[in-house]
Amino acid sequence: MAKAKTSTFYIREDFDVGAAIATSAMDLSLYVDPVNKQGLLVRNVDFIWHNSSTKLPVAAAAFQAAIQVHDSVLGTLADLDSQHQVASGSLTGTTSTVTSAQDFFPDRLGMTKGEGRIIVNDTLEIATDANTAVSNMAVCVVLECQVVKLTEKDYIALALQSVADA
Secondary structure: OEEEOOOOEEEEEEEEOOOOOEEEEEEOOOOOEOOOOEEEEEEEEEEEEEEOOOOOOOOOOOEEEEEEEEOOOOOOOOOOOOOOEEEEEEEEEOOOOEEOOOOOOOEEOOOOOOOOEEEOOOEEEEEEEEOOOOOOEEEEEEEEEEEEEEOHHHHHHHHHHHHOOO
């Protein structure tokens, strides 16, 4: 289906997490090219939760936080069975511990060569939310990916799928 044009590389971007649903765009226009039928194969997505001012881990406090990566603009956190969800993560804190037990990550999208989620949109939507404000909470989204070349038929099929039910 897809032929690798690059070796594996990483894209990293920080996003703030507040006490209201927020969506941001992760720009992929350097990697996705409809004219050349070029897409981005995402093999793995990791989330690094941290304090944006100190870069230390998120402090123990009573909170719940979530993040989702979408291949289409949904404007909110999506149902977990949404076809547009590429990856998700969550974090739960108490006054003594912080854990990610509800949503294990990283999200591994392919184990062997050429496997993963192919993105043909030039942006990914990042949706975050927390049930309470935690000072300076942020999450770094780390994508392990490759640029791939698709056949015209495969590129069109993926493009149509990414806009379906958006």
